[in-house]
Amino acid sequence: MKWKKIILGVAGLLAAASLAACGSSEKATSQDQWSTYETEKTITIGFDKTFVPMGFEDKSGEYVGFDVELATAVFDQYGISINWQPIDWDLKETELNNGNIDLIWNGYTATDERREKVLFSDSYMDNLQVLVTKKSSGIASVADMTDKILGAQAGSSGYSVFESQPTILKDLVKDNTATQYSTFNEALIDLKSDRIDGLLIDRVYANYYLQQEGIMADYNIIDAGFEAESFGVGARKADKTLVEKINQAFAELYAQGKFQEISNKWFGEDVATKEVKE
Incomplete structure (x- = not known):
């Protein structure tokens, strides 16, 4: 009986911990998390690692591409490093809203259907x-x-x-x-x-x-x-400060000429939208 009580007690503690973790996860995905990103100095971005030239894995196993360099430049502005997380592109919004990633950034087209699920940054590049x-x-x-x-x-x-x-x-x-x-x-x-x-x-x-x-x-x-379409960065709807910071960094990087530098490297031209330039 003693061992049975111990086992039941441990099981109860594990269940409580699990519920607490679930509650914490739900809270994290339903609140503005900018202060967390600033404090922890890291953010997780989900991407399709085969989408050239936006974000992909090269032959050496390194993640490269226009979006990889642009995102790095954006978060360098805030002293935040990026954890690049390859995902099943068909499940991107699910991964975001479950808290497995913090952003979708990889040639992600802003559509009305997707706007119902995520909060988009300013468009930064046009596509067709x-x-x-x-x-x-x-x-x-x-x-x-x-x-x-x-x-x-x-x-x-x-x-x-x-x-x-x-x-x-x-x-x-x-x-x-x-x-x-x-x-x-x-x-x-x-x-x-x-x-x-x-x-x-x-x-x-x-x-x-x-x-x-x-x-x-x-x-x-x-x-x-x-x-015609436009690419944007997708965030959880609660992460309004994060999106504001990304939009601010886009404008600053363009004013500095860094945006154009990255763009010319990958496309041989300036692909910035009017939203970024203005």
């Missing part, structure tokens, strides 16, 4: 969804995708818009749907191997990937017919 096809396929326009197989990344803004908005592309492709992939890399492999006929993808990714692979001349990059 494009259709990539092999020139050898004879598909040179959206109209040529009749009964063809389309691919897209699961959880991407391109796939979301494709599913939610009536477009010519959706009306034309086989089964009026798109084959979903965990990463654009996987989708591009299938495009190269003719397992899909076209890929709906961010223009910034398509341009960088095809140039780096030296195969730009073998592919078409076609306007998919969607509206």
Whole structure:
């Protein structure tokens, strides 16, 4: 009986600790946490480690890219280091709101649907969804995708818009749907191997990937017919101070010329939006 009481007592303590941890986690995700980031001098950013050239893992295993350098410059302003956390891009908002990460920063398109789940920073770069096809396929326009197989990344803004908005592309492709992939890399492999006929993808990714692979001349990059998009940083809705600090740092980095320096390194041009410049 004595041992039984001890075991029950320990179990009770563990249960209480678990409940306390859950309560603490819920509190952390429902309150402004800027003071915590300042005190602990660290913040966790979730990203898709295959999304070139925004944030990705290079051959040496290092995390690099435009967003990686921009985020580093932003938090250097406040003496805060970044813990980069690779995530399943299809679960990004869940990871954020569960408290597993503090920000989504990786070519993250600001859409009305996503604004219902997260608080966005100012937009810092524009983007466009494009259709990539092999020139050898004879598909040179959206109209040529009749009964063809389309691919897209699961959880991407391109796939979301494709599913939610009536477009010519959706009306034309086989089964009026798109084959979903965990990463654009996987989708591009299938495009190269003719397992899909076209890929709906961010223009910034398509341009960088095809140039780096030296195969730009073998592919078409076609306007998919969607509206232009803008990239922003996603935070929990309670983290208003954090978003204000990011917006402030964007403006300061642009005034210093640091934003342009990072932009020119990765794109050969200044990609800053009017929000950043003003």
